[in-house]
Amino acid sequence: MSGHQQSAAARAGAASPPRRGIGAIVRGGFSFCFGFAAAYALLRIEPLLAGEQAEALAIGAGLLGGWCSTVIVVLTGEVSRLRRSDAELSARNEALADRNWELEEAAHRASTVLDSQGDLIVLRDSEQRIRLANDAFCAMAGKPREALIGHRFAFNVLDHGADFIEADGTRVYDQKIATQNGARWISWREGWVRSDAGEPAELQCVGRDVTDRINTERALAEARDLACAANRAKSRFLAMASHEIRTPLNGIIGMSGLLLDTGLTAEQTTYVKAIKTSGDALSSLIEELLDYSKIEAGKIDLDLRPFALTALIEDIAELLAPRAQARELEIATYVDERLPAQVVGDAARLRQVLLNLAGNAIKFTETGGVALIVEPGLMPDEVRFLVRDTGIGIAPEAQARIFNDFEQADAQTARNYGGTGLGLSISDRIVKRMGGRIELQSQPGDGATFEVTIELPAAEGDAATAPPFTAPELDNQAVMLVGRNTIEASLIARRLERWGAHTCTVVDPDVAAALLPERPWHALLIDRAIGAAEVAALAAAARHHATHRIVMLTPTERHELQTMDAALTGYLVKPLRAASLAARLALPTADAPGIASDDGDDSADSERSVAVPAPSGLSILVAEDNEINALLMRSLLTRLGHRVLISTDGEQAFDAWIAAVSAGTPYDVILMDLQMPRLDGIEASKRIRAGEISRGAARTPIFALTANTLGDERTACDEAGMDGFLIKPLDRDKLDEALASIVAGRCLAA
Template sequence: MPAMTRAGVIQRLERAWAQASKAAGTPLAKPLIYSDQRHSSFASKALVFIAFSNLALAGLAYLTGTSPAIYVGLLLVTFMAIAFSFSKSRGEGVVAEEQRAMHQNALQMEELADRMWEMRESEQRFYGLLEGLGDLVVHRDRDGRILYANKVLGELLGMEVDQAYGKTLSHLGIEIPIVPEAAFADGESISSTDVAVRTGRGLRWFAWTELSMRDTESGEASHWAIARDITARKLAETALVNARERAEQASHAKSRFLATVSHEIRTPMNGIMGMATLLADTTLTHEQRTYVGAISTSSGALLALIEDLLDYSKIEAGKLELEAQKMDVREMVESIVELMATRAFAKSIGLGCHISPLVPEYVNADPGRLRQVLLNLLGNAIKFTETGGVLLTVIPSQKDGKPALSFRVEDTGPGIEQNALERIFKDFEQAESGSTRRHGGAGLGLAITRRLVEAMKGRIIAESAPGEGATFTVTLPLDGEADEEAKNTARSLAGYHVGILASHEMEAEALSRSVRAHGGRSTIIDPTAASKSAQGEDLDALIVDASLEKEDGSCLRKLRENGWKAKRNITLIAPSERGRLASFRANGYGAFLARPARTRTMLRMLLSEIPNRPSEVPSPKAGRKAARGAHTGLHVLVAEDNEINALLARSALTRAGHRVEVVTNGRAALDVLTKQSRPYDIVLMDLHMPVLDGLDAIAGVRRFEEEAGMAPIPILVLSADGQEKTRQGVLAHGASGFVTKPLDPDKLLLTLETHMAA
């Protein structure tokens, strides 16, 4: 049977049904055939029912003898219904499968549409965020063509942003010094730089970040750039750099100004101080001597202030240099104490020094800077102490687990409020606002001291309370060579008992500590109890302050009567009391110890079997006389361009019995010193002179002497610059020695004598 469509089958069934109804003479019930897909299952069942019904009717027609055409027609309809039902069942299965597939596809398409809608919405939010970000955002392909840019690019370039699509940044006038293509081999890369973009509003700066990345699905590489406008920051940075440069220039100018002015002020001050010293050596009335003393004191204070200002300017300009070298700690500390003794004794206060025997003999340090630190601390302590005294103690310690030395300065001054302890280390600050008027000074001493200590990698601590004095402790990481002699003498006074009677508690304490540190026993005798009846003790040595002794020796006699009997009697004498040496000897004192006492000198005196003679503590005048006696009548050439300094040198040397000639520049000095018949024994050469400076003049003299085969003449350099670097520099140029300005007549003559003796 040829294949028929569903509609064709229905039409044939309807025609067969009509013929059967006509032959029967009675209309038959029309079969229900549904074309609606919704009733397809019901139609299939109806066709089966109709087929069996028609089959029954055909049988009935045959049995009743009805016309053959009728039952044949009924049979034909029955077979056609069965065939159509079978075909329909198979078609419905296919249709149902297709319907299920179509329904699944519809669901997938709906899900895909939902996802696409969500992605589109997310993309819109993303680009909306980029538009509102405020930073420039550009997306480019690997060739640099713009795929997307937010509105900031259009505003920056003064154009519609759509006009930039497809173009490169270079085409738009933006050069990016980042080459991210090399990162494509690894997939992603981030790099940043600052980019300048010229716009209609002028030059704009952007912090440009470039991100190079690959699409994970397509593998295509592209660039994302995010740039933030940092023009304001750049302008601020430029302004800051310019301000810093101007500040540095101003600081350098100020430093040069201070250095120049300090030098210009220091030069005449040196002359004033030198002349005051010479004047004090002449015959003066009491009133005149008072005036000269005031001149010396005032000029010394002004010179100290100038030195502070110069040091401060160096520190502020970052030009502070340290020159570490091997130095003798004991010699330096004791010489500083001796130098400050005059100021302490002038105020009738005590000044003592104790150095532990465990302190190394030599350490590596900058002697000039360490000296300055100790001078500042001692100077402050003496300035603010009206009664009592000042004590400097040096002991070994540790800093950060490494060997160090501690220098402790104690005083009995008014003390410092707790809230002022930190402020006093600041520039131009003192403990109280009124102290500048009462005590003088610019408030720079401690500020400079702290910066010097910190430059030497040390620390400084202040401890004080009102009415209890103050203690300043400086700890420096100074390691050095052990003093074997000091170690050997650490128990050298074992078994010794030393009595100490001093008018100042600090000095008595310093002597007592030194005795105990070397294994001895010490007893400090109360000055008020010395004249009272008391049971004293037998002593190996008795040290008595000369200021407590009478001309008739009654103090020593009273001590003996009270039981303080000693094998050796030693007087502790100040420089101003040297004229009493004869009476002290006559009253039973066999040895003399100069104030402030040096530990080594005291040890030698206590351990010596022969009493020390007074000559062991010579006065400055005695030293000057000794110098005169040894080498008198020397012919000295002074090369000095400053008239006052030249006059000072001439006066000091002439008084010592020498002949002096003066030249005012280095060229004149070189001319007279490069002659075969030069008449001079020694030369004083200023370091800085017009026409030819001192170093060049010295170099010329040494070349002449070498070529002529002449013995080198001693040349002493005169300079206010006492830095070790300067000293070494002049010695390297052929100088024989160095004399620091301001010129001190006694030191000048002593230096002259030393070099002539050599």
């Protein structure tokens, strides 16, 4: 109930008792008049009633007295009631006075609260006249309240900020206004509120001084812009530094490789290998730093394409095998056959992560080995990659921080094993960018298991769903595995059991020989690590007990095959490929005449060697301004039988191309350095492509030579019409592959 309604009710209640008293007086007066008239009439009766005058007079007087008594009684009651009503009225008036005092006190408190607020509060009517303004508003306006109430007033607005309407209709906006104390930013909340007694609604505005917040936000925005500019400058610096470092590094690695091909003494060979190893280590460090820079800048772009999962994992193991075998460690793989043959994802980024994890596992393992296991995940299309080692392990308190930038398990680890501490950080960010997660389980001294889980949907098409190889029929067949290290043997046994075989893993060759007569064995797989003599003796003992007698060895041990006993029926190169193992066990059961006949089979070595036409006889234009790199390119290409012309800048390269086309002897391929004086490789390539169109000349393949691995430069090369991208330090195999593709294309055209 409003204050006006309460006052009206109080007035009505106070007026009711007097009205009732007046009515009683009026009724008593009427009664008196009526009685008096009746008595008077009786006394004035005609003489017909003269005999009875005395009695009539008595009756009349009695009636008159009765009525008078009645009137007196009524009047007395009404007087008492009037007194009570007067008391009640006094009490009510006193309560109303108390209530009015309370309302005044509440209004005073409300006014005090409004005035004590730091926010600006103002009420306006429908015509924008101010009806209420607190002290903060008056102070900001620089005017007394009397000069504002009833008037239209608005601040001088210098600038506008954000402006939007909330769901309840409240308008929220920012204004920069001019005040006596300088420009201030005010954040306003503005909405209509109802007034009392049916009066028109009022516009309530509450403003807060947010100058400090706005200034902070703008300072942060400026700092962010400066940081972005610094980051772009850093990226340009890294690109330049990368090129400047890689250019001499290319010469160091390339020349050391050429030097190793010459006749050197044993001591000289050792020194040159040390130079090449140091150069390769420096190149890996540069790659790691550049990857970190790209990830930090958020420039990780995923290239989602179908790829063969088994081939990827086995290629990684094969790539790391020389490093592991040099430390007398095993490296083995297992890809669950329930997984699709081909999946869709970024194979290059996944290879980078797994290479880092497996490489770390080898680095921190002294004995035993490393296993790469791939299994289906818990969710559809999920794939789990396990990298398990038997190394030094990681303490629980160090497991969380090793994924941070430039962090390792402890200072002792950094001193003993080296590294920048960026590999796991980069891997973690790449996995998260792929929508996956990376987890670690480890205890000091018990090795470590890194688990990478990402979503890799199956590729479409019949070729993508077909198994990568045909599994052999091994149902109820017995296979014995003999080896001192159980990592590879355990994974082989796991695969054989999935193919239906009964496996028996033995560590001691004597125990294996004793078990041979117990049953017929479909295959005996012997690890060369038990010793060459032990392999020969066990193979001879198994001649009449095992159909297949296969030795497993490293590529460096292949020269021992010629001296091993003829009882062996074949060999497999470690790390084993599943297709090679399946093909070997699926051979006919008749004894082979010796292991020499296995060279043409689908062994690991034959599977890994790819027939590539030898690139020879190409006419090659090389645009390279660095003398050492130019010498390196000339030496490499000349050894391969190519004809080479060196130009030191883009203009010379363009002129050389024009001269060759005009003479009718165009170059077969152009190797174009990107950063050269006078005219860079991008502009030179654009001129050559434009010249081909204007002259009607055949298209010449152009490969970029660059030390910059950032994506912007790759895009520029594509836009310039280049056909390939070769990174410095130059990889001889990739150069051979690029030139082989040119030869193959030329042969097909012929």
